[in-house]
Amino acid sequence: MQSSEIRAAAGGAAVVGVAFGMARYAYGLTLPDMQAEFDLSEQLTGLVASATFVGYLVGLLGVPVLVARRGPRAPTSVGGACGVLGCSLVAVSPTPAVLAVGAVLAGSAAGWVWAPYSDVLRAVAAPRHRPTLLAVVTTGTGVGLVGLGALGLLAPFVSWRLTWAGIAVAAAVAAVLNLRLVPALPPPERQEGGGRLPWARLLVPLLYTVAYFVAVTVYFTYASDAAEEAGMADWAPALVFALIGLGGLVAFWTGRMTALLGPTGVGAASLGVVGLALVGLGLAPGGALVLASALVLGAGFMVGSSVLAIWTAEASPERPGTAFTAALVVGAVTSIVTPTVTGALVPGAGLGTVLVLAGGLAAACAALLAATGPARSVLARG
Structure with a gap:
């Protein structure tokens, strides 16, 4: 390198x-x-x-x-x-x-x-x-x-x-x-046909984006509330953020994971890990499980976002930045809509139930994603 x-x-x-x-x-x-x-x-x-x-x-x-x-x-x-x-x-x-x-x-x-x-x-x-x-x-x-x-x-x-x-x-x-x-790089050359994105190849990554951002947004929205319900101190949310960051450092190896499993496989695994963290947060009887869920969430959160950058670059090798931007726009809209939906559910169902349901939904999406896609990454082979 x-x-x-x-x-x-x-x-x-x-x-x-x-x-x-x-x-x-x-x-x-x-x-x-x-x-x-x-x-x-x-x-x-x-x-x-x-x-x-x-x-x-x-x-x-x-x-x-x-x-x-x-x-x-x-x-x-x-x-x-x-x-x-x-x-x-x-x-x-x-x-x-x-x-x-x-x-x-x-x-x-x-x-x-x-x-x-x-x-x-x-x-x-x-x-x-x-x-x-x-x-x-x-x-x-x-x-x-x-x-x-x-x-x-x-x-x-x-x-x-x-x-x-x-x-x-x-x-x-x-x-x-x-x-x-x-380095300061020149603007990319204009592509024939206006450089349109290959939406067919981006469909699965964009669907993954929706599921991933729903799960992650639910976690970040309610992690502090869950820590409070578990009887943790006022400084606990700061520790939760730090542990998420520490757990996320495993994402440095996302490139190697993608070479072995392909972006679809890594995306499925990250969704499953985020789902596990949500279930742990929802069932947490005390602070120890909240902190453990933060470490787990960090791994799924950061690997999931890293593989999205790799995935969109593979799906649109000529315009990777534009493809990634499209995915992030989908993720941003999802992040805005999700708290409104979950906020309407929490008063009736309870916070723990909503967190567990969100975790189950993420796990189900992970299973569906794992059933699709190639086992190797095109970029990693290149």
């Missing part, structure tokens, strides 16, 4: 790690302290949370446009700048309005930074190395979650503003590394 390939993946892992692993989840982790300082209503905090998803979607939809005009590194630079500016605004916010603007900007960073690395690595890496390098970029999220969890564990001793300031510094460092390590 050449140094240019490793450098590009390292720059991507840094930016993705901060944007996805830290900036995207910091709002929920620090929300109680922000509510106390600004006396924020539940309605306003919910509106801001929804707005961060809108910012994320805007970033996703802007990626193909910017890649076509400025090349694939350009949106990663925009995302890095959004992370630095957004987290800095939250850290110094004098009013709820400034806080909201900063949170939305920080949330949008994740939309800009992930998918373009599929195009970057297509340009700089040999086909046989791309699955491993795509997994390295994606697994940066796990490292970011560990960092966010560590900041969260310090929260009782420091201001929530310092947490956001720390993320802003990390975002600035990652943005500089990205500029130094990732």
Whole structure:
């Protein structure tokens, strides 16, 4: 593996790690302290949370446009700048309005930074190395979650503003590394026929995306509530985030897994693991099982997202970034719809029942997926 390939993946892992692993989840982790300082209503905090998803979607939809005009590194630079500016605004916010603007900007960073690395690595890496390098970029999220969890564990001793300031510094460092390590590449050449995506080959990955994001969104939405029901301390959610990140580090080997099982097999396995974590969370009688489920979830969560990057690149080798963006847009819409559906079910069925049912649904989808698809990865063979 050449140094240019490793450098590009390292720059991507840094930016993705901060944007996805830290900036995207910091709002929920620090929300109680922000509510106390600004006396924020539940309605306003919910509106801001929804707005961060809108910012994320805007970033996703802007990626193909910017890649076509400025090349694939350009949106990663925009995302890095959004992370630095957004987290800095939250850290110094004098009013709820400034806080909201900063949170939305920080949330949008994740939309800009992930998918373009599929195009970057297509340009700089040999086909046989791309699955491993795509997994390295994606697994940066796990490292970011560990960092966010560590900041969260310090929260009782420091201001929530310092947490956001720390993320802003990390975002600035990652943005500089990205500029130094990732080459500035020209826009991709236009394909004949407008470069349309091969939707037939993307159908199974997109269906997987829906099942995966439903399961993961349910877990992240209710993990804190489950920890509270299990009688855990106020700092437990931060530890849960850190353990998810630690468990997710196994995704560094997603490329090797894909070479053995193919993306369909790895996707099925990751869905099954996420389903197991959901069942464990739903049945948890105490804190130990909640923490164990977080480690398990981390493995399924990060391997599942890493294989999606590999899978879409294999399904659309000429336009991997655009194909990955399409999958992430489907995932973002799924993430917006899922809490509304589960929120309507929890009051009647109970949180534990909904978590177990969601885990069973993920396991059923995993079984269906395992019954399809080839046993080897085309990219890994290449």
